[in-house]
Amino acid sequence: xxxxxxxxxxxxxxxxxxxxxxxxxxxxxxxxxxxxxxxxxxxxxxxxxxxxxxxxxxxxxxxxxxxxxxxxxxxxxxxxxxxxxxxxxxxxxxxxxxxxxxxxxxxxxxxxxxxxxxxxxxxxxxxxxxxxxxxxxxxxxxxxxxxxxxxxxxxxxxxxxxxxxxxxxxxxxxxxxxxxxxxxxxxxxxxxxxxxxxxxxxxxxxxxxxxxxxxxxxxxxxxxxxxxxxxxxxxxxxxxxxxxxxxxxxxxxxxxxxxxxxxxxxxxxxxxxxxxxxxxxxxxxxxxxxxxxxxxxxxx
Amino acid sequence: xxxxxxxxxxxxxxxxxxxxxxxxxxxxxxxxxxxxxxxxxxxxxxxxxxxxxxxxxxxxxxxxxxxxxxxxxxxxxxxxxxxxxxxxxxxxxxxxxxxxxxxxxxxxxxxxxxxxxxxxxxxxxxxxxxxxxxxxxxxxxxxxxxxxxxxxxxxxxxxxxxxxxxxxxxxxxxxxxxxxxxxxxxxxxxxxxxxxxxxxxxxxxxxxxxxxxxxxxxxxxxxxxxxxxxxxxxxxxxxxxxxxxxxxxxxxxxxxxxxxxxxxxxxxxxxxxxxxxxxxxxxxxxxxxxxxxxxxxxxx
Numbered sequence: 166x167x168x169x170x171x172x173x174x175x176x177x178x179x180x181x182x183x184x185x186x187x188x189x190x191x192x193x194x195x196x197x198x199x200x201x202x203x204x205x206x207x208x209x210x211x212x213x214x215x216x217x218x219x220x221x222x223x224x225x226x227x228x229x230x231x232x233x234x235x236x237x238x239x240x241x242x243x244x245x246x247x248x249x250x251x252x253x254x255x256x257x258x259x260x261x262x263x264x265x266x267x268x269x270x271x272x273x274x275x276x277x278x279x280x281x282x283x284x285x286x287x288x289x290x291x292x293x294x295x296x297x298x299x300x301x302x303x304x305x306x307x308x309x310x311x312x313x314x315x316x317x318x319x320x321x322x323x324x325x326x327x328x329x330x331x332x333x334x335x336x337x338x339x340x341x342x343x344x345x346x347x348x349x350x351x352x353x354x355x356x357x358x359x360x361x362x363x364x365x366x367x368x369x370x371x372x373x374x375x376x377x378x379x380x381x382x383x384x385x386x387x388x389x390x391x392x393x394x395x396x397x398x399x400x401x402x403x404x405x406x407x408x409x410x411x412x413x414x415x416x417x418x419x420x421x422x423x424x425x426x427x428x429x430x431x432x433x434x435x436x437x438x439x440x441x442x443x444x445x446x447x448x449x450x451x452x453x454x455x456x457x458x459x460x461x462x463x464x465x
Numbered sequence: 466x467x468x469x470x471x472x473x474x475x476x477x478x479x480x481x482x483x484x485x486x487x488x489x490x491x492x493x494x495x496x497x498x499x500x501x502x503x504x505x506x507x508x509x510x511x512x513x514x515x516x517x518x519x520x521x522x523x524x525x526x527x528x529x530x531x532x533x534x535x536x537x538x539x540x541x542x543x544x545x546x547x548x549x550x551x552x553x554x555x556x557x558x559x560x561x562x563x564x565x566x567x568x569x570x571x572x573x574x575x576x577x578x579x580x581x582x583x584x585x586x587x588x589x590x591x592x593x594x595x596x597x598x599x600x601x602x603x604x605x606x607x608x609x610x611x612x613x614x615x616x617x618x619x620x621x622x623x624x625x626x627x628x629x630x631x632x633x634x635x636x637x638x639x640x641x642x643x644x645x646x647x648x649x650x651x652x653x654x655x656x657x658x659x660x661x662x663x664x665x666x667x668x669x670x671x672x673x674x675x676x677x678x679x680x681x682x683x684x685x686x687x688x689x690x691x692x693x694x695x696x697x698x699x700x701x702x703x704x705x706x707x708x709x710x711x712x713x714x715x716x717x718x719x720x721x722x723x724x725x726x727x728x729x730x731x732x733x734x735x736x737x738x739x740x741x742x743x744x745x746x747x748x749x750x751x752x753x754x755x756x757x758x759x760x761x762x763x764x765x
Contacts, residue, residue, distance in 0.1 A: 253647040347553040350690040371671035372685055383762050385672055385683035390650040422765035462683050463763070465722035 167305065167411040168207040171195050172272050172297045173287025173400070175212040175222075175236070179247035180439060182254070184393045190440035191222045192246065194287035194310070197397035200444055201404025201431040202285075203229040204452060206411030209278050211235035211297070215243035215266045225445055234275045239266040254370075254395055274300040285407050286330075287400060288312045291323040298329055306416060308332035308407055310399070316343050324359055331416075333361040334403050340366050349374065350381070363421065365406075367399050375425055382422050387433045387459050394439045398432045401444060405431025430455045467605065467711040469502055471495050472511040472572050472597045473587025473700070475518070475536070479547035480739060482554070484693045490740035491522045492546065494587035494610070497697035500744055501704025501731040502585075503529040504752060506711035509578050511535035511597070515543040515566045525745055534575045539566040554670075554695055574600040585707050586630075587700060588612050591623040598629055606716060608632035608707055610699070616643050624659055631716075633661040634703050640666050649674060650681070663721065665706075667699050675725055682722050687733045687759050694739045698732045701744060705731025730755045 173195030179188045199208045209232035216238060226233060244267035247260040272293055280302050286294040286309035294309055309330050315323050316339055323343075327333060333356060341347055344355040349366060353376035356364045366374045370392075372385040406428030413420040430452060434444045473495030479488045499508045509532035516538060526533060544567035547560040572593055580602050586594040586609035594609055609630050615623050616639055623643075627633060633656060641647055644655040649666055653676035656664045666674040670692075672685040706728030713720040730752060734744045 253641075341553075348690060348692070350688055368671065371668065372683075374688065381688055381762050382765070383672075383685035383688060384765065385685050388650055388674065388681055388683060390648060392648070419765075426765050462681050465682070465684065465726050 166206055167282035167414055168209070169202055169283045169285060169407060169411050170209050170211065170274070170278050170281035170301070170304070171198050171202070171285045171287060172211040172274075172294070173198060173285075173289055174244055174267060175210075175214050175218070176244040176246050177218075178396060178440065179245070179260070180394055180396055181249040182394045182439075183250065183252050185439070187394075187439040189245070191225065192396060192440060193244065194289070194397075194400040196226070196441065197400035197435060197444070198285060198287050198404035198407075199226070199231045200229055200441055201401040201435070202408030202411070203231055204405075204431070204447070204449070205408030205427075208232065208408075209235060209281060211272050211274055211278070213237040213239050213244075213266050213270045215239060215241045218243045225441070229445070232278075234277055235273070237273065239269075241266045248396070250395065254392055257395075272297050272300075282306065283308070283407060283411050285403065286310070286326075287403070288315075291315050291319050291326045295322065295326050298326070306331050306410070308334065308403070310334040310403055311339065313339055313342060327356075328360040330361045332363045332365060334365045334367060334399070336367045336369070336399065340364075350376075365425070367402060369395070369398070373402070373425055373429065375421060377418075380418060382425065384422075384425055384429060385463060387429055387455070388462065389433055389437065392436045395436045397435045397441075397444075401435035402428040402432040404428070426456065426459060427452075430459055466506055467582035467714055468507040468509070469583045469585060469707060469711050470509050470511065470574070470578050470581035470601065470604070471498050471502070471585045471587055472574075472594070473498060473585075473589055474544055474567060475510075475512040475514050475522075476544040476546050477518075478696060478740065479545070479560070480694055480696055481549040482694050482739075483550065483552050485739070487694075487739040489545070491525065492696060492740060493544065494589075494697075494700040496526070496741065497700035497735060497744070498585060498587050498704035498707075499526065499531045500529055500741055501701040501735070502708030502711070503531055504705075504731070504747070504749070505708030505727075508532065508708075509535060509581060511572050511574055511578070513537040513539050513544075513566050513570045515539060515541045518543045525741070529745070532578075534577055535573070537573065539569075541566045548696070550695065554692055557695075572597050572600075582606065583608070583707060583711050585703065586610070586626075587703070588615075591615050591619050591626045595622065595626050598626070606631050606710070608634065608703070610634040610703055611639065613639055613642060627656075628660040630661045632663045632665060634665045634667060634699070636667045636669070636699065640664075650676075665725070667702065669695070669698070673702070673725055673729065675721065677718075680718060682725065684722075684725055684729060685763060687729055687755070688762065689733055689737065692736045695736045697735045697741075697744075701735035702728040702732040704728070726756065726759060727752075730759055
């Protein structure tokens with residue numbers, strides 16, 4: 166089994182969806198990622214919170230055996246994000262983003278984290294992602310996520326970063342934005358030329374695609390009767406996927422495909438409740454039951 | 466092996482896509498359906514064309530061994546449709562619809578067609594679909610397609626029809642429109658209550674879903690590097706699916722799932738060229754090769 170280092174955001178989210186509203190609940194890319202991954206392998210986290218960050222959230226992460234030596238508590242307030250989803254979840258509007266302590270965040274990788282097998286750079290400024298890379302001994306596997314903002318404002322730095330990345334996660338519109346290609350096969354070919362040996366294009370409720378130079382894998386999303394809050398679904402997907410890969414120890418096509426399926430399964434738990442309401446309570450039996458359902462839904 | 470009766474449109478299409486433009490090429494729901502289905506089982510067609518309908522198109526259908534005893538040649542001009550696709554194929558604008566001989570079409574099922582095993586009612590006015598049902602001895606399997614227009618203007622007649630239908634095809638927005646439910650699981654549950662034992666929700670480039678009262682099947686679409694013209698993809702999908710089912714003879718979950726995969730495979734040939742440019746030339750070997758690719762793309 167390999168171990169994982171994740172760098173990203175830990176936040177307090179205020180979310181409004183057709184199913185209700187929650188204020189100041191636990192969120193952040195590194196949070197969803199690490200809780201999902203913790204079901205499969207040891208996870209160490211680098212992030213920053215403010216002095217106002219509730220102790221109960223720290224307890225939740227500790228209970229998941231997530232190593233918090235790299236969780237910095239800085240003077241000031243925790244990063245806050247607020248968003249609202251349309252009735253069919255197809256549109257998300259950001260109400261506010263208060264960076265707070267995140268504005269001056271300079272990730273510091275503790276000495277004890279420097280020889281991790283897998284590094285996951287959750288969605289933060291690509292300059293910070295590069296800074297983290299420079300602080301660690303070369304991991305066996307480097308994966309990263311990004312967002313439309315960085316493709317728009319820091320494309321050059323993002324492309325510098327991609328030269329070092331093995332697995333790159335982005336969503337469908339981001340893949341088109343980064344390459345200027347509307348066809349996803351062509352977009353993926355372009356991205357593979359930027360460095361990664363694998364590109365994973367997330368399509369939300371329509372599933373995911375994984376491309377390498379000589380293979381393509383398409384998987385539908387698990388069909389859910391109730392989606393309560395999609396916040397964190399992409400990070401949870403990455404957490405389940407990288408977590409399972411870490412558990413396998415070895416990265417090959419078979420393990421990567423299974424890993425994507427595990428990622429899809431974990432993402433279903435993220436969206437069935439606000440915040441980590443369900444994800445944090447999931448058991449091995451829940452994961453296995455849903456995996457079996459997933460296999461039943463897709464086999465032919 | 467079962468045989469198939471299809472009732473629908475045979476048309477002359479004028480289409481503009483990012484890859485070019487074609488005027489007055491062979492189109493129509495029954496055309497795409499029957500050519501796709503003809504690879505698997507005998508097909509008999511009921512439709513109408515005008516006196517201007519090119520002989521070469523008749524020859525093409527005859528070469529596919531499609532029974533044309535039910536193809537009426539009426540006084541006047543053939544049904545014409547013209548549409549344009551946006552650069553990413555996500556939007557289609559209808560430029561014109563000239564019903565011509567189709568305006569007064571009353572499908573007449575020839576005596577020789579009255580004992581077909583499978584009836585496919587391609588997308589036409591649900592009143593005409595009902596009229597056809599009354600003209601045949603009860604087939605073992607009745608499948609039908611529809612469109613947003615009929616859901617809007619003839620919902621009652623469509624629902625009357627659905628009481629007699631076993632397999633109902635519609636696309637994602639139509640499923641939401643028909644039921645008022647944005648969640649597809651809930652929409653499918655509502656549609657199953659209207660009569661069909663199977664609902665197939667087509668999601669275009671995102672694949673398809675099949676629901677029954679106690680099962681769900683999700684399949685991604687085959688990933689293509691080049692999409693030239695999506696016109697007819699849905700009808701070709703249905704043709705491949707129903708054709709394969711006819712070949713199996715028996716309708717069960719396993720055959721239905723394989724049938725959907727064959728439908729997806731056939732649809733790829735429809736979209737790779739204008740009109741039936743590729744679909745009409747496809748060989749058994751082409752189909753099998755793409756099926757193998759499809760299995761490789763999706764297995765985990």
